[in-house]
Amino acid sequence: MKTNRICLVLMLTLALSSICGAEENSTPQQVFDGMRGSFKADKAKGVHVKYQWNLSGPNGGDWWIDVEDGKFTMGKGKIDNPTVTFITSDNDWVAMCNGKLKGTWAFMTGRLKVHGPQSMARKLDEIFP
Numbered sequence: 001m002k003t004n005r006i007c008l009v010l011m012l013t014l015a016l017s018s019i020c021g022a023e024e025n026s027t028p029q030q031v032f033d034g035m036r037g038s039f040k041a042d043k044a045k046g047v048h049v050k051y052q053w054n055l056s057g058p059n060g061g062d063w064w065i066d067v068e069d070g071k072f073t074m075g076k077g078k079i080d081n082p083t084v085t086f087i088t089s090d091n092d093w094v095a096m097c098n099g100k101l102k103g104t105w106a107f108m109t110g111r112l113k114v115h116g117p118q119s120m121a122r123k124l125d126e127i128f129p
Helices: 002-020 028-036 090-097 103-108 118-127
Strands: 048-056 061-068 071-076 084-089 113-115
Touching: 028 061, 028 071, 028 090, 048 090, 048 118, 084 090, 084 118, 090 103
Parallel strands: 048 084
Antiparallel strands: 048 061, 061 071, 084 113
């Protein structure tokens, strides 16, 4: 179990730094808007996963992405029955996305919580490189 958690942390660190590509002064909304352009439909074929983000802070809120067999929808708010949920602050999410905060450190210090199967959390990096 501990090995699985370490693998998840390492994969999230790589995934978060590559999918977001955020500027230092970005907002979470700008991060999610930027993810739209990086979607790889071929990597999402046969994938059915719902991602939820719960971000605290002044620019926080809830965002979701629903990947369904090569297509995705994205929005602000909550999605029913998410497969993977990421919980962190708005500032920490942007910092992880722009490389100022390591996902590993955020996870180990409790600043990032991830609920759901690690295989689906890792898939995020393939679908939104």
